[in-house]
Amino acid sequence: MTTAPVEDITARIAAVDWEAVAADLDQQGWAVIPGLFAGPECDVIARLYAAGGAAGGGETFRSHVIMARHGFGQGEYCYFAYPLPALIQDARTAIYPRLAPIANRWNERMGAEPRFPDSHAEFLDRCHAAGQKRPTPLLLQYGAGDYNCLHQDLYGEHVFPLQVAVLLSQPREDFDGGEFVMTEQRPRMQTRPMVVPLNKGDAVVFAVNSRPHRGTRGDYRVTLRHGVSKLREGRRHTLGIIFHDAT
Numbered sequence: 001m002t003t004a005p006v007e008d009i010t011a012r013i014a015a016v017d018w019e020a021v022a023a024d025l026d027q028q029g030w031a032v033i034p035g036l037f038a039g040p041e042c043d044v045i046a047r048l049y050a051a052g053g054a055a056g057g058g059e060t061f062r063s064h065v066i067m068a069r070h071g072f073g074q075g076e077y078c079y080f081a082y083p084l085p086a087l088i089q090d091a092r093t094a095i096y097p098r099l100a101p102i103a104n105r106w107n108e109r110m111g112a113e114p115r116f117p118d119s120h121a122e123f124l125d126r127c128h129a130a131g132q133k134r135p136t137p138l139l140l141q142y143g144a145g146d147y148n149c150l151h152q153d154l155y156g157e158h159v160f161p162l163q164v165a166v167l168l169s170q171p172r173e174d175f176d177g178g179e180f181v182m183t184e185q186r187p188r189m190q191t192r193p194m195v196v197p198l199n200k201g202d203a204v205v206f207a208v209n210s211r212p213h214r215g216t217r218g219d220y221r222v223t224l225r226h227g228v229s230k231l232r233e234g235r236r237h238t239l240g241i242i243f244h245d246a247t
């Protein structure tokens, strides 16, 4: 078995068709990047959960959340501590500059104020100066019967409007059910449901809270939420990469 070297993630991110990603994001608020993470990379990250998550010890994670205790659904997750594992740090750093131009275009179209700098380090400086200093990348774990209620990952004043999730388990092999779902709420209209088709190693890029929608009389703002439908069986892990840090 050959494991792709960690350095490769930056090259793989450079090779992604970002124009196609931007077109999908503009059209539907999400885009899939097939096979961004190699199978063995998914396994290495997923195994961190058992190693450092439930045990609560070690330095991999800063906190552990049992979703049912907060009414978030059923399942659990851990937020990574700084320094992030190299693969996750490198992915977060390399993906951000590809998304910043899209985020800026969206904010311009929505008449929203913030513009985002070219590098993730600069954006993190802004978060940290405002007291959003805690890392937000997270590892989620679901078992049979678990689910994740529709939500938005907002952690303070500073919000980067796009985020990424990587499915670390194989549907129909490792688990059944457990689909990544999104809803889009248009003003004064009924809510549109969307199911995002993902295989192990695929990344989904999606809107954190809103996006511009082109209407006949110009752009208007739609609200998005994401979640996970109930797992019928098996075990499912996801890596979440959020670009703003938390208070």
Ligand SMILES: O=C(O)CCC(=O)C(=O)O
Pocket: 140, 148, 153, 164, 165, 180, 226, 227, 228, 237, 238, 239, 240, 241
């Ligand atoms: O487990 C999932 O697919 C959803 C993860 C999630 O909510 C996130 O990455 O923000």
Ligand SMILES: [Fe+2]
Pocket: 151, 152, 153, 226, 240
């Ligand atoms: Fe989320």
